[in-house]
Amino acid sequence: MVAEKNIQEFKAGDEIQGFFIVKKIERKLSSNNKNFLDLTIIDQTGEINGKLWDCQPGQEATSPAGSLIKLRGNVNEWKGKLQLKISLIRLANESDGKNIKDFVLSAPLKAEEMFDELYGFVQKIKNTDIKGIVDAIIMASKEKLMYYPAAKSLHHAIRSGLLYHILRMLRTGEKLSQVYTNVNTDLLFAGILLHDMEKLEELDSDELGIAEYSREGQLLGHISMGINRISKVGEELRADEEVILLLQHMVLSHHYEPEFGSPKKPMIPEGELLHYIDMIDARMYDMEDHLKNIKPGEFTQPIWSLENRRLYQSSL
Numbered sequence: 395m396v397a398e399k400n401i402q403e404f405k406a407g408d409e410i411q412g413f414f415i416v417k418k419i420e421r422k423l424s425s426n427n428k429n430f431l432d433l434t435i436i437d438q439t440g441e442i443n444g445k446l447w448d449c450q451p452g453q454e455a456t457s458p459a460g461s462l463i464k465l466r467g468n469v470n471e472w473k474g475k476l477q478l479k480i481s482l483i484r485l486a487n488e489s490d491g492k493n494i495k496d497f498v499l500s501a502p503l504k505a506e507e508m509f510d511e512l513y514g515f516v517q518k519i520k521n522t523d524i525k526g527i528v529d530a531i532i533m534a535s536k537e538k539l540m541y542y543p544a545a546k547s548l549h550h551a552i553r554s555g556l557l558y559h560i561l562r563m564l565r566t567g568e569k570l571s572q573v574y575t576n577v578n579t580d581l582l583f584a585g586i587l588l589h590d591m592e593k594l595e596e597l598d599s600d601e602l603g604i605a606e607y608s609r610e611g612q613l614l615g616h617i618s619m620g621i622n623r624i625s626k627v628g629e630e631l632r633a634d635e636e637v638i639l640l641l642q643h644m645v646l647s648h649h650y651e652p653e654f655g656s657p658k659k660p661m662i663p664e665g666e667l668l669h670y671i672d673m674i675d676a677r678m679y680d681m682e683d684h685l686k687n688i689k690p691g692e693f694t695q696p697i698w699s700l701e702n703r704r705l706y707q708s709s710l
Contacts, residue, residue, distance in 0.1 A: 396466060402439035402687045404469045404476055411466040413486055415497050417441060417604050421454045429453075435463070435478070437497045440687070444478035460600050462486040462494040474695045498602050501550075501558035505540040508557045515564045516587065521580045523633035527641060528584045530627050531591055538594045543603045545593075548699055549676040549683075553603030556593055560586060562675050570667060581664040585644030589668060592619035617655050620645040644668055681705060 398412045414435040422432050424447070431446040431454055444467065446453075457463050467480040486492050501508070516532055519525040532539075539557050544550030550559040563586045571579045596611030596619060610619065621642040628638035643665060649656035650669045660666040677700065684694045690709035696702040 400439040401435075401437050401442050404442060404478075406469055406471040406476060408469040409467075410469060410478075411464070413437075413462060413464050413490070413492050413497060415494060415602065415604075416457050416459050416461050416463055418459055419454050419457060421449065421451070431480075433457075433480070435465075436499050438499055440499065442476055442478055444480050446480040446483060457483060457485060460602060460604050462492060462497060464490065494602070498553050500553040500603065501555055503554075503558060503561075505554045505557060508554065508561050509536065509539060512557065512561050512564065512587070515568075515583050519580045519583055521637070523628075523631070523637040524580050524584050524641070526631045527624060527627050527633055527637070528587050530631065531588060531623060535591055535594055538599075541601045541603055542594055542597065542599050543605050544590060546597060546605050546607060549679045551603075551605075553601075555603065556590060559675055559679070560590065563671050566671050566674060567667065570671070574663070574667070577663055577667060581640060581644065581662070582667060584641055585648070585664055585668040586671065588620060588624065588641060589645050589648045589672065590616060590620075592616040592623055595619055615655055617646060617649065648672055 396409050396411045399408065399410050400412075401414070404410065414437050416433060417436045418434040420432045421429055424430050428447070429449050429451060431449045433444040433446070434441055435444055444465075462485070464484055464486055465480050466482040467478045470477050470479055486494075513532065516525065516529055519528060539554075541553050542557070543552055543555040544559045545555070550556065552558075564583060567582050567586050568579075571577050571582060593616045596608060596614075596616040597605040598608045598611075599605035624641050624645065625638060628641070640662065643658070643661065647656050647658045647660040647665045648668050650659055660669055680697060680699050684697055685705055685707050688694055688705075688707040690707050692707055694705040694707075696704055
């Protein structure tokens with residue numbers, strides 16, 4: 395029997411049908427020289443890879459990324475992960491009565507409420523030069539922040555994911571500053587607010603939060619773009635040179651290791667905290683995301699972003 399299920403409910407052996415959003419679609423060539431479509435599809439509960447075998451040349455254009463589709467297929471397991479073997483696929487139409495926004499994987503909080511809370515942290519910054527730079531960049535970025543993901547495919551790769559990531563980091567930073575009282579909260583809050591802000595230019599995203607890397611993003615990356623933005627805005631506001639330098643250092647060092655894009659490790663306490671707060675939120679998000687559909691007593695599949703660890707769902 396064909397069942398209508400959310401992606402989080404899929405199990406190997408299921409025959410399913412339903413409506414989903416195409417996140418990515420490519421036509422590829424199989425080992426026996428036949429065309430097939432390789433898709434990543436999403437709904438409001440998760441994402442899964444799918445294959446449509448023996449497709450026709452150009453068929454990928456009939457279901458482009460960002461479109462709502464109806465499909466039928468079978469759920470299989472391939473190399474330890476669920477995969478969908480698609481048998482039928484078509485674009486959704488008006489007679490289906492479906493709204494694409496109902497199928498978007500989004501942050502669990504409303505974007506407007508998250509932004510209001512985030513902007514409250516801008517107002518907590520006392521140093522006028524730091525506050526001026528942060529306020530100018532945040533307000534110029536507000537429109538995109540409402541829907542941009544934090545990544546193309548890793549942590550917080552959901553609609554409003556960047557806003558959600560930054561807000562959770564700010565909450566964590568505020569709590570940690572109550573323990574480590576030597577930390578300058580102006581610098582810490584500013585570093586958290588600015589560290590990933592140029593992902594808004596590193597990525598090209600539609601309003602569904604489906605993103606690809608921009609040309610500038612691939613050639614420069616958000617870290618170098620971020621320090622350039624701080625320099626430009628700081629100079630326009632005639633901010634103190636040390637303020638500009640320290641904010642640039644926070645952004646430059648937050649990935650910690652050269653192989654991850656940071657040529658310098660943090661040389662101030664606020665930079666050290668920024669790095670680990672960023673790591674905490676990214677890893678906790680990945681853990682939450684992979685455990686949400688696992689029953690107590692079971693393990694997840696190996697998770698690439700967590701060094702291929704398998705997580706255990708406790709019954710406690």
